Amino acid sequence: MIYYILSGVHILLFSWAFYNILYFGVKPSKSLSWILICFFFPFLGVFAFLLFGINRRKIKFFELKETKKRKNYIKSTFDNKENKNTEELKDNKSKKISNLIYNNTGIPLDVNNNLTILKNGKETFESIFEAIKNAKEFIHLQYYIIEEGKILSELIELLKEKRKENVEVKILYDAIGSFDLKSKIKKELKDIGVEIHPEMPLRYGNFIFTLNFRNHRKICVIDNKIGFTGGVNITDEYINDDDFLGIWQDAHIKLEGDAVNNLHKTFLRDYYYATEKDLSKNEKYTKKHKTNANSKIHIVSSGPDYDQSVVMQQYLSFINLAEESICVMNPYFIPTFSILEAFKIAALSGIKVMLVLPKKGDSRVATYSMYSYFEDLLKAGVEIYVRDDFAHSKVIFIDDEIASIGSTNFDCRSFEHNYELNAIIFDKKATSTIREEFDKRKSKATKINLEEFLNRSNKQKTLERLCRFFSPLL
Numbered sequence: 305m306i307y308y309i310l311s312g313v314h315i316l317l318f319s320w321a322f323y324n325i326l327y328f329g330v331k332p333s334k335s336l337s338w339i340l341i342c343f344f345f346p347f348l349g350v351f352a353f354l355l356f357g358i359n360r361r362k363i364k365f366f367e368l369k370e371t372k373k374r375k376n377y378i379k380s381t382f383d384n385k386e387n388k389n390t391e392e393l394k395d396n397k398s399k400k401i402s403n404l405i406y407n408n409t410g411i412p413l414d415v416n417n418n419l420t421i422l423k424n425g426k427e428t429f430e431s432i433f434e435a436i437k438n439a440k441e442f443i444h445l446q447y448y449i450i451e452e453g454k455i456l457s458e459l460i461e462l463l464k465e466k467r468k469e470n471v472e473v474k475i476l477y478d479a480i481g482s483f484d485l486k487s488k489i490k491k492e493l494k495d496i497g498v499e500i501h502p503e504m505p506l507r508y509g510n511f512i513f514t515l516n517f518r519n520h521r522k523i524c525v526i527d528n529k530i531g532f533t534g535g536v537n538i539t540d541e542y543i544n545d546d547d548f549l550g551i552w553q554d555a556h557i558k559l560e561g562d563a564v565n566n567l568h569k570t571f572l573r574d575y576y577y578a579t580e581k582d583l584s585k586n587e588k589y590t591k592k593h594k595t596n597a598n599s600k601i602h603i604v605s606s607g608p609d610y611d612q613s614v615v616m617q618q619y620l621s622f623i624n625l626a627e628e629s630i631c632v633m634n635p636y637f638i639p640t641f642s643i644l645e646a647f648k649i650a651a652l653s654g655i656k657v658m659l660v661l662p663k664k665g666d667s668r669v670a671t672y673s674m675y676s677y678f679e680d681l682l683k684a685g686v687e688i689y690v691r692d693d694f695a696h697s698k699v700i701f702i703d704d705e706i707a708s709i710g711s712t713n714f715d716c717r718s719f720e721h722n723y724e725l726n727a728i729i730f731d732k733k734a735t736s737t738i739r740e741e742f743d744k745r746k747s748k749a750t751k752i753n754l755e756e757f758l759n760r761s762n763k764q765k766t767l768e769r770l771c772r773f774f775s776p777l778l
Contacts (some may be wrong), residue, residue: 450537
């Protein structure tokens with residue numbers, strides 16, 4: 305009797321899942337995989353689909369309550385009528401990219417900015433700590449990972465001094481990324497008057513909908529005058545030489561000028577989401593501070609609260625609009641089908657495509673999955689270089705003219721599930737600096753040879769294919 309009841313429930317659940325996959329699935333291959341998983345793994349398969357497979361951009365019933373709130377807040381904070389500053393861009397390629405971002409996010413191009421490229425963790429922390437020392441009104445920090453160690457200890461000591469000067473401090477952290485952040489550290493911060501809040505904490509009632517959606521952004525804003533963003537987290541991985549991964553290599557940028565305001569608006573939106581306190585109308589947090597510099601920056605905010613996969617479209621536009629070269633540094637290169645085909649088309653069209661990736665990573669499944677794409681890319685003429693250390697930078701630049709530095713990986717998780725932030729740089733001088741660092745890192749990497757790669761062991765090939773199956777979840 306129990307068998308028939310469970311079978312009936314399984315059929316009902318499978319029918320529900322089948323309907324949603326059929327009508328709201330995006331990719332036929334991915335939809336077929338979910339159908340098979342739901343059918344052959346009773347209950348567990350449907351639970352996995354509910355957790356990881358639901359297309360919340362299309363199925364309004366399963367749209368997160370928090371996501372609806374964020375969408376409404378986006379409209380109130382980014383209410384620019386048009387992207388006027390694109391007139392300052394001199395070529396159609398740049399204008400197309402800028403208009404794509406504006407039409408997707410409502411965030412306009414900023415033209416009056418001073419930009420500093422920070423090439424590694426050491427430079428990044430030195431610059432951020434110096435800015436914090438000079439803070440007069442407020443310090444706003446947001447990171448995916450905040451981890452106990454030397455860097456965090458130094459940061460806390462600085463914040464203690466600034467709180468004595470009545471400088472306001474607010475900190476946001478991701479509940480999963482900073483899962484190991486101890487309660488005693490949070491209490492220490494609260495005791496000195498620091499506001500610290502988790503993003504999307506796993507609580508009863510929202511667990512199933514928030515586990516798969518993480519806030520991966522890295523933002524630091526000082527007095528709305530100076531801003532930082534990129535790929536660097538608050539962790540000692542950037543200064544300690546790990547025996548397995550070495551010192552993490554990453555890129556960050558320091559901003560001064562109009563772009564800081566749009567960077568800060570993204571923080572204020574996330575703060576509102578975490579606390580339900582709206583600071584967007586307070587001039588203290590929205591006042592623009594001008595600079596005489598003229599670097600053109602477009603802030604790119606992306607996540608499930610947008611109708612489109614903003615950062616995937618950004619990367620696709622870079623690849624499709626490139627005329628001479630495409631250079632990428634990224635730690636998790638697990639491309640979607642459209643991204644993979646775009647790279648192959650570019651290389652086969654005669655565009656020089658170079659990828660600098662880590663030889664090994666902090667996830668074996670992700671590393672094997674990444675290697676599974678190499679054969680197709682190498683056959684198309686893409687040059688792939690792998691480094692012995694963990695190349696954690698999230699950088700792409702084209703034609704030595706337009707660059708992007710941010711938090712976004714080349715994988716489904718960043719494209720579909722994470723809240724991400726990039727900065728597009730329309731500045732040849734800055735891109736030249738990024739190119740120099742790219743060439744320096746490439747020179748110390750190993751170029752993968754197609755013939756040698758084809759001769760890798762059957763065990764390696766099998767592991768790659770098995771791990772590739774999980775790529776939509778990575």
